[in-house]
Amino acid sequence: MIILVFESTYFIMKAEKGLKQTRIIYNIIPTPRDISSDCGVAIKVAAGLEERVIEVLGKANVEFTIRRV
Amino acid sequence: MKKNSDTIYADNAATTWPKPQCVIESMRNFFFNVGANPGRSGHRMSVNSARILFDAREETAAFFGLDNSQNVVFTLNATHALNIAIRGIPKKEGHVIISSFEHNSVIRPLTYLKEKEKTTISVVPVDCKGNFDMTEFKKSFRDNTQFVVINHGSNVTGAIAPIRQIGHVCKEKKVPLIVDVAQTAGTIPINVKKDNIDILIFTGHKGLMGPQGTGGLCLNNESLQSFFHGGTGSSSQEERHPDFMPDKLEAGTPNIIGIAGLATGIKYLRSIGLNTIVEKEKFLIKKLINGLRDNDKIIIYGPDSRQERLGILSFNIKNKAADIVGDLLDKEFSIMTRVGLHCAPYAHKSIGTFPAGTVRLSLSFMNTENDIAKIVSAVNNIADRS
Ligand SMILES: Cc1ncc(COP(=O)(O)O)c(C=O)c1O
Numbered sequence: 001m002i003i004l005v006f007e008s009t010y011f012i013m014k015a016e017k018g019l020k021q022t023r024i025i026y027n028i029i030p031t032p033r034d035i036s037s038d039c040g041v042a043i044k045v046a047a048g049l050e051e052r053v054i055e056v057l058g059k060a061n062v063e064f065t066i067r068r069v
Numbered sequence: 070m071k072k073n074s075d076t077i078y079a080d081n082a083a084t085t086w087p088k089p090q091c092v093i094e095s096m097r098n099f100f101f102n103v104g105a106n107p108g109r110s111g112h113r114m115s116v117n118s119a120r121i122l123f124d125a126r127e128e129t130a131a132f133f134g135l136d137n138s139q140n141v142v143f144t145l146n147a148t149h150a151l152n153i154a155i156r157g158i159p160k161k162e163g164h165v166i167i168s169s170f171e172h173n174s175v176i177r178p179l180t181y182l183k184e185k186e187k188t189t190i191s192v193v194p195v196d197c198k199g200n201f202d203m204t205e206f207k208k209s210f211r212d213n214t215q216f217v218v219i220n221h222g223s224n225v226t227g228a229i230a231p232i233r234q235i236g237h238v239c240k241e242k243k244v245p246l247i248v249d250v251a252q253t254a255g256t257i258p259i260n261v262k263k264d265n266i267d268i269l270i271f272t273g274h275k276g277l278m279g280p281q282g283t284g285g286l287c288l289n290n291e292s293l294q295s296f297f298h299g300g301t302g303s304s305s306q307e308e309r310h311p312d313f314m315p316d317k318l319e320a321g322t323p324n325i326i327g328i329a330g331l332a333t334g335i336k337y338l339r340s341i342g343l344n345t346i347v348e349k350e351k352f353l354i355k356k357l358i359n360g361l362r363d364n365d366k367i368i369i370y371g372p373d374s375r376q377e378r379l380g381i382l383s384f385n386i387k388n389k390a391a392d393i394v395g396d397l398l399d400k401e402f403s404i405m406t407r408v409g410l411h412c413a414p415y416a417h418k419s420i421g422t423f424p425a426g427t428v429r430l431s432l433s434f435m436n437t438e439n440d441i442a443k444i445v446s447a448v449n450n451i452a453d454r455s
Contacts, residue, residue: 039108
């Protein structure tokens with residue numbers, strides 16, 4: 001699994017808008033405690049989708065960091 | 070919303086009423102089915118609330134032609150947004166240019182700065198017909214001019230300021246332009262890029278058809294300092310307030326139920342089309358003026374018939390005080406107006422009605438031809454009394 005971490009909720013919502021236009025399955029979750037995250041929620045996707053996610057979110061102009069769990 | 074059939078509401082420049090049914094439904098839905106705070110907790114109700122807030126930003130950005138919805142900031146009203154903008158540009162001993170048609174929500178924060186920060190203010194004259202003095206405007210720039218604030222549509226006379234040309238001059242002078250669209254958002258088309266607006270200030274409860282307690286700013290390639298700090302749901306480990314948008318300029322729990330209503334109001338305008346609204350309001354105000362202008366006891370202020378105007382009309386009846394006329398319209402004819410200075414003393418000075426004020430009739434596209442006929446008949450009736 002990879003967890004996408006964002007600075008603010010605004011970017012999570014913008015990321016979701018980008019992801020919704022694809023078939024990527026994602027899950028919005030409370031940020032796991034061991035990830036010191038900036039905002040309370042994060043997005044979880046399957047590890048194999050990392051490249052695709054980077055491409056989609058890059059296009060959507062979203063800033064994020066990736067944590068592998 | 071169905072209004073009481075006897076009441077004619079003609080105070081839409083204060084706040085529009087009635088609101089579209091869908092606006093009320095969206096707030097009801099929020100209240101019963103969403104409820105939670107946006108961007109604070111990780112559960113699905115909170116995420117749904119964040120989705121509503123995000124959607125409202127996207128709607129607002131699209132409505133005003135702003136590229137990036139990250140630069141839409143929600144506030145409680147236009148006054149709150151104006152304070153954020155005016156106080157967010159640093160200005161020790163700076164200089165600011167405004168027009169003589171500004172609302173107290175501009176004049177008072179600037180008067181405060183004048184006293185505290187030695188800010189100097191130039192006031193560009195706008196005449197009684199609403200003509201903005203472009204020559205005087207160009208002459209008023211100084212080396213320390215920090216920004217210009219212009220009221221796009223007069224809440225007193227309905228006159229419309231030539232913001233595109235004003236913005237053009239500001240671009241040449243490299244001075245940011247703040248435009249107060251409290252009266253024009255939802256009543257005439259506005260595009261931050263085409264109209265050369267750097268900071269757009271809107272209120273949600275007038276032409277945008279949202280509830281009271283909503284408003285905001287759109288920053289078009291401008292940044293502001295924040296003077297209001299607190300919880301944002303982001304960077305909670307930091308003691309310092311975040312410096313990324315929109316959190317930078319939004320602290321504390323937002324009026325999310327109101328914002329849900331505002332977003333629906335904007336969608337509603339989009340669905341009927343702004344041009345339809347413009348045409349309807351033009352038609353109604355023309356009918357109103359035509360019904361009053363031949364009575365020589367009625368004095369009508371503002372733009373003449375060849376000029377554009379909003380659905381706002383200020384008038385007086387000779388030898389009758391505005392407050393008495395307003396009270397008769399309410400008590401005898403169930404017509405709601407606003408009398409006095411309309412929070413814009415400079416504007417009344419410009420049209421020669423300070424300090425007595427005027428009676429203001431202000432329409433929305435929800436008004437009907439029948440409303441206009443009743444208003445015309447009532448005002449003429451009062452004017453013709455000895
Ligand atoms: C031109 C203008 N600017 C600002 C405002 C202030 O709006 P609000 O009361 O929503 O802060 C109003 C309306 O009252 C207005 O007409």
